[in-house]
Amino acid sequence: MNKKRDLVDFLILLECKKNIFYTLFALITTIFIIILLNLNPTYSFKKELTVSSSNAFSDIYQYQRNVFTIAKATIDTKDIIGRDSADNIIMTLFNDGNFYKEIAKEFIDSKFNNGELTSIQVENLITDSIQVSHNIKWRYVLEIETENESIAYFIHSNLDEIVDKTISKKFLNYITKLRSNSIGLLSSLADYQIEKIKLGILDLSNNAKPSNTSISTEQFLTILNQTPHKYSSAYSSLKALKRTEIPNTNIRYTVSSSSRVDKSSSMNIYLAFFLSVFFSIFLYLIYVLSYDLKQQITIRKGA
Amino acid sequence: MKILNVLVFLYSISVTALIIPSLVPKTSIILLFLILFSLVLNLLMQTYNKVSEYKSSICPVFYTTYRNFIYLITPIIILFAWVVTLSFDENANKIAYIGMILVHSTFLLFIIITRAYTFLYLKSYIYLVFIMSLLGILASLLFSLGILDFSGHYVNLNEMTHGAFSRDENLGEESYLFPYGLGLILLGSGKLSLFGMEFYRISGWAHEPTSATLFIAPAIILLIHGNIFKNVFFKYLMLLTIVIFWLLAMSVGSLLSFLVFYGLLTVYFLYTRLYPLKSSLTVLLLTLIAIITLIAGIDLLLHSTIFTTKFNLESETMRKAINELLWFVPGSDKSMIFYFSHLFLWSLIGYFLMIISVSVLFLKYVNVYVLILFYLVLHSMKGSQENVFILVFTFYWLYLALFSLESNENFLILNRKSHE
Numbered sequence: 001m002n003k004k005r006d007l008v009d010f011l012i013l014l015e016c017k018k019n020i021f022y023t024l025f026a027l028i029t030t031i032f033i034i035i036l037l038n039l040n041p042t043y044s045f046k047k048e049l050t051v052s053s054s055n056a057f058s059d060i061y062q063y064q065r066n067v068f069t070i071a072k073a074t075i076d077t078k079d080i081i082g083r084d085s086a087d088n089i090i091m092t093l094f095n096d097g098n099f100y101k102e103i104a105k106e107f108i109d110s111k112f113n114n115g116e117l118t119s120i121q122v123e124n125l126i127t128d129s130i131q132v133s134h135n136i137k138w139r140y141v142l143e144i145e146t147e148n149e150s151i152a153y154f155i156h157s158n159l160d161e162i163v164d165k166t167i168s169k170k171f172l173n174y175i176t177k178l179r180s181n182s183i184g185l186l187s188s189l190a191d192y193q194i195e196k197i198k199l200g201i202l203d204l205s206n207n208a209k210p211s212n213t214s215i216s217t218e219q220f221l222t223i224l225n226q227t228p229h230k231y232s233s234a235y236s237s238l239k240a241l242k243r244t245e246i247p248n249t250n251i252r253y254t255v256s257s258s259s260r261v262d263k264s265s266s267m268n269i270y271l272a273f274f275l276s277v278f279f280s281i282f283l284y285l286i287y288v289l290s291y292d293l294k295q296q297i298t299i300r301k302g303a
Numbered sequence: 304m305k306i307l308n309v310l311v312f313l314y315s316i317s318v319t320a321l322i323i324p325s326l327v328p329k330t331s332i333i334l335l336f337l338i339l340f341s342l343v344l345n346l347l348m349q350t351y352n353k354v355s356e357y358k359s360s361i362c363p364v365f366y367t368t369y370r371n372f373i374y375l376i377t378p379i380i381i382l383f384a385w386v387v388t389l390s391f392d393e394n395a396n397k398i399a400y401i402g403m404i405l406v407h408s409t410f411l412l413f414i415i416i417t418r419a420y421t422f423l424y425l426k427s428y429i430y431l432v433f434i435m436s437l438l439g440i441l442a443s444l445l446f447s448l449g450i451l452d453f454s455g456h457y458v459n460l461n462e463m464t465h466g467a468f469s470r471d472e473n474l475g476e477e478s479y480l481f482p483y484g485l486g487l488i489l490l491g492s493g494k495l496s497l498f499g500m501e502f503y504r505i506s507g508w509a510h511e512p513t514s515a516t517l518f519i520a521p522a523i524i525l526l527i528h529g530n531i532f533k534n535v536f537f538k539y540l541m542l543l544t545i546v547i548f549w550l551l552a553m554s555v556g557s558l559l560s561f562l563v564f565y566g567l568l569t570v571y572f573l574y575t576r577l578y579p580l581k582s583s584l585t586v587l588l589l590t591l592i593a594i595i596t597l598i599a600g601i602d603l604l605l606h607s608t609i610f611t612t613k614f615n616l617e618s619e620t621m622r623k624a625i626n627e628l629l630w631f632v633p634g635s636d637k638s639m640i641f642y643f644s645h646l647f648l649w650s651l652i653g654y655f656l657m658i659i660s661v662s663v664l665f666l667k668y669v670n671v672y673v674l675i676l677f678y679l680v681l682h683s684m685k686g687s688q689e690n691v692f693i694l695v696f697t698f699y700w701l702y703l704a705l706f707s708l709e710s711n712e713n714f715l716i717l718n719r720k721s722h723e
Contacts, residue, residue: 005575007663270632271625289570296578 010288017288024287025280032272039267043152044145047258049090049160051138052251057082059247060171064178070241071182081174086253087138089167094132094140103155103162112154125151152261160256172249182241189234197224197232304348308417309427311341315410316428316696320518321435321508322460322487325467331402338409345416374705375415378654378698379407385647391640403693410695414702421703425531432522433541436548439486439507439515443551446480446488446503456482457490460510468510495609497553498600505551516557517682517691519545521675521700528671555613555620556685564678571669623686651692655680658704672704 014021054061064080093099104123107113117125129146142159146152198221228235314334317324324330386400414421445451457477460468470478478491486507494501509515523545525531532538549557569586576582597604604610613620630645655676662673679700683691691697 005577007571007575010574011664268625268629268632270629274629289574292574293578 013288013292014284017284017291020287021280021284024283025276028276028280028283029273032276036267036269036272040147041263042145042147043149043261043263044143045152045156045259045261047142047144047156047159047256049140049142049163049254049256051083051087051090052253052255054083056251056253057086059251060175060249063175063244063247066244067178067182067241070237070244071186072237081171083138085171086167089170090140090163090254091134093163093166094130097127099166100127102166103159106158106162107151107154110154110158112150114150117148122151126155129155149263156258156261160254164251164253167253168249168251172246175246175249179241179244179246183238186234186238186241190228190232190238193232193234194224194228304344305420305423307341307344308420309423311337311413312417312420312424313427313431315406315413316694316699317431317508318406318695319690320514320694320696322464322468322510323508325464328465330467331399331406335402335406335409338406338413342409342413342416345413371705375411375702378651378701379404379411381647381651381654382407382693385644385651388640388643388647407695407698410698411702414699418706421706422531425525425529429522429525429531429541432519432545435486435507435515436519436545439505439548440544440551442480442482442485442488443503443505445482445485451482453480453482456480458487460487470510495553495607495612497607497609498603499606502551502553504553505548507548507552512552512554513556513682513685513687514690515552516549516554517679517687518696519549520557520561520678520682523549524675524678525671528674553609555609556687557682559685560678560681563681564674568674620686624684625686627686627688628684648688648692652680652683652688655692655701658701658708662704662708666708670704670707672700672707675700676704 061080061082068079100123103126104119107122107126108119113122125146125148129144129148129151131143131145133141133143135141144152144155146155314324314337318330318334319325324334327333383404386404389395390397390400446453458479458481459477460470460479478489480488480490480503482488486505487510489504489506489512494503496502504512506512506515507519509518523542526538526542526545532541573579573583573586612618630641630649659673659677659680663669679691679697
């Protein structure tokens with residue numbers, strides 16, 4: 001009887017029992033194939049969103065400058081929204097739960113929705129499917145991976161539009177507020193200027209009347225009420241501001257490019273094969289060692 | 304001469320493996336000059352003739368034969384082919400690659416010329432690991448007990464090493480704590496939990512726990528299976544210190560590697576010795592205890608972030624490990640440079656495996672250097688093949704394993720000379 005063995009003896013034993021390996025390999029590979037067939041496929045693609053160039057924002061820039069000039073306010077570049085603001089909005093959008101709610105709402109109203117999922121399920125699926133990386137200014141790389149085909153194709157064709165729409169809403173909101181605040185400010189100033197003139201006439205008699213005229217205080221007040229812009233600079237500005245039109249904010253804030261939607265199995269087929277080989281070898285070794293141990297016990301019992 | 308040789312040896316094996324050499328700018332050039340200077344001095348003083356300094360019962364002897372040179376040069380040729388393919392990348396630092404090949408080639412010459420000092424090299428390497436471990440444990444203790452004020456000891460390795468280590472490139476100023484230069488504590492990756500305990504991992508003078516454990520693992524194996532130190536107390540004191548450091552570093556890759564390593568070694572031992580009763584029962588008992596402990600603590604284990612962050616198909620670590628193992632799988636994001644460079648990288652790994660196989664299958668013995676080589680291959684399989692197989696440190700163990708195949712068998716830990 002051999003008292004010592006080496007690895008060659010073990011290899012010989014492995015060779016003798018090779019059919020066990022083939023059986024195990026066939027069995028485990030079959031199990032992996034069944035798993036692969038039953039796993040839902042995933043749909044993935046990459047989307048790049050780049051904030052449009054400054055030219056796209058020219059009308060918006062110009063409008064804001066006009067408002068500031070008319071309102072005689074000091075222009076601080078921080079107060080002017082444009083390309084940088086769009087970039088900041090996109091940066092916060094993908095961390096904002098409301099944005100995902102908005103996408104979910106758009107999906108439910110779209111032709112892509114087959115009515116199988118509730119709005120909360122859609123929202124969760126969309127939130128889980130989008131991964132954003134932002135390494136370069138003005139450029140966002142979105143990696144989308146989901147098991148839901150409709151959501152994948154919906155995001156593929158609509159996400160940039162939704163982003164644009166959201167930015168547009170925020171821009172419009174800001175510009176409208178800027179306009180109304182400026183109007184409010186100018187009208188208070190105009191009222192103050194006119195009131196000051198009126199008080200001057202009433203309190204100081206004719207001091208505020210235009211010179212070389214023979215009109216009465218009542219007549220002057222009527223003229224003042226009819227043509228206040230002639231006497232109040234703020235009123236003129238207010239009139240000019242009211243005449244300005246809010247620029248179109250429905251512009252393309254982003255330029256996008258997408259890869260095609262890839263349909264793949266949730267588990268890499270090569271990984272599955274690799275794992276089946278690994279598990280087969282592992283179980284095979286366990287089997288051969290157990291077999292050898294049993295043989296040794298039998299031999300020793302016999303001895 | 305001894306001191307110079309030891310210093311050059313420690314500097315060479317520490318380059319890229321530890322951060323200390325990278326604190327000096329242009330460290331490869333300095334190393335290259337140091338090796339050349341040392342080589343010239345050794346040639347002038349003819350130290351290669353001092354064979355009497357060999358501890359032949361402990362260290363392998365290199366016989367200067369033509370065949371042996373071929374065995375030693377082959378991995379450098381493969382490494383050269385590998386970096387040539389990498390240099391086709393437009394972002395490749397070609398100067399660094401040339402420097403790397405020059406360092407490897409001169410280091411091989413240095414090791415051959417100064418082979419009389421091999422025993423001293425191994426001893427000094429273990430001392431270095433011991434000091435690093437001791438200071439690392441001290442740093443960890445001081446930090447966890449909150450004895451000292453560490454406010455001025457935060458470091459960013461990327462800045463500290465002039466970009467040589469990029470692990471914390473975008474992690475800000477407080478990615479590591481390096482109290483009094485004792486050892487690094489990883490703050491950037493946050494606290495990790497294991498069995499309900501939360502702690503910051505340490506990495507000694509290496510940039511991450513995986514590198515630290517790679518550097519100290521050969522010392523652990525040498526202390527367990529080698530006989531470098533005669534003083535048993537000192538030997539076990541060093542072993543205990545290094546093992547505590549290894550535990551505090553908590554590298555999952557190293558943990559798994561040691562599990563597989565000792566698992567296979569145990570099976571090999573039991574099989575070749577026909578399942579000796581005592582050893583078999585001990586192994587069975589230990590396995591049962593491990594299984595019961597695992598079942599009892601499964602809940603705590605599943606909530607340990609140290610494992611959950613690694614054993615997750617979406618984690619960076621797992622993805623990298625799988626991608627490196629399945630490098631040959633076609634992919635649209637893989638370039639020709641990627642395939643060719645990996646072809647050479649895996650040829651190099653194949654060469655390492657061949658040396659191990661030759662030792663175990665044909666020469667029918669396993670020595671401590673072959674064991675170290677086997678551990679290094681296992682450790683690299685966590686996805687760090689590209690980092691492990693360029694290290695002078697890794698190549699040194701290959702050279703020792705090659706020397707040992709040719710030399711005496713006194714230092715073998717598992718051997719069988721004949722069938723009885």
